[in-house]
Amino acid sequence: MDKFTTLTATAAPLNIKNVDTDKIIPARFLKTIKRSGLGKSLFADMRYDEQGAENPAFVLNQPKYRAAHILVAGDNFGCGSSREHAPWAxxxxxxxxxxxxxFADIFFNNCFKNGILPIALPEAVVAKLMDDASLGTNARLTIDLERQLVVRPSGEEIAFTVDAFRKHCLLNGLDDIGLTLEHAPAIAAYEAKQPAWLPKI
Structure with a gap:
């Protein structure tokens, strides 16, 4: 998992409440267990028409947001069914x-496990960031995880909270496997002490 330290990027405004996981990645695209290749199907029912052509009105199809790395969204983002494909996409x-x-709890937790930082802020503050995002590439946001700050284009700093353990994992790029591998020497030492007749794992 890639580390998340400081991110300065264009933010795309998605001013829609209750965006569920089926909107994020429709069920028909859940046939794969691979994490790659799902980006083209992100928000598919809003991004494309019935013939598969891009909807020019949808935010991520607009040239200034095609390379967005931050999404500013409405309340209750990621609600609906629990599917890890949503953060994958x-x-x-x-x-x-x-x-x-x-955020919906399961989606919120899945984000951290996949290297995405979900930040919950008061609605009035999100409205300001939505206005910033509407300016496209002329106004970039900075996310400083170490200092737990969102920095607006004006320079205003907005503090956010994040669980200390999750912050540690993101800063160091540690998913569940990475956390286990941090203890590899202890695991190897334990295995070495086991009697020879025990099956090896």
């Missing part, structure tokens, strides 16, 4: 941070 598109007034 966001990450594969290039989104590393989602800012919203609130």
């Amino acid at each position: 966001l990450l594969d598109f290039g989104i590393r941070c989602v800012i919203a007034p609130s």
Whole structure:
């Protein structure tokens, strides 16, 4: 998992409440267990028409947001069914941070496990960031995880909270496997002490 330290990037405004996981990645695209290749299907029902052509009105199809790495969204983002494909699709598109007034719990947890930083901020603050995002590449946001700050284009710093353990994992690029491998020497030492007749794992 890639480390998340400081990110300065264009933010795309998605001013829609209750964006569920089926909107993020429709169920018909859940046939794969690979994490790559899902970005093209992110928000598919909003990004494309029935013939598969791009909807020019959808934010991520607009030239200034095609390379966005931050998404500023409405309340209750990631609600609906629990599917890890939702953060996979966001990450594969290039989104590393989602800012919203609130998130569905399972989606929120899955983001951290996949290298995405979800930031919950008061609705009035998110509205300001939505205005910043509407300026496209002329106004970039900075996310400083170490200092736990969102920096607006004006220079205003907005503090956010994040669990200390999750912050540690993101800063160091540690998913569940990475956390286990941090203890590889202790695991190897334990295995070496086992009697020879015990099956090896």
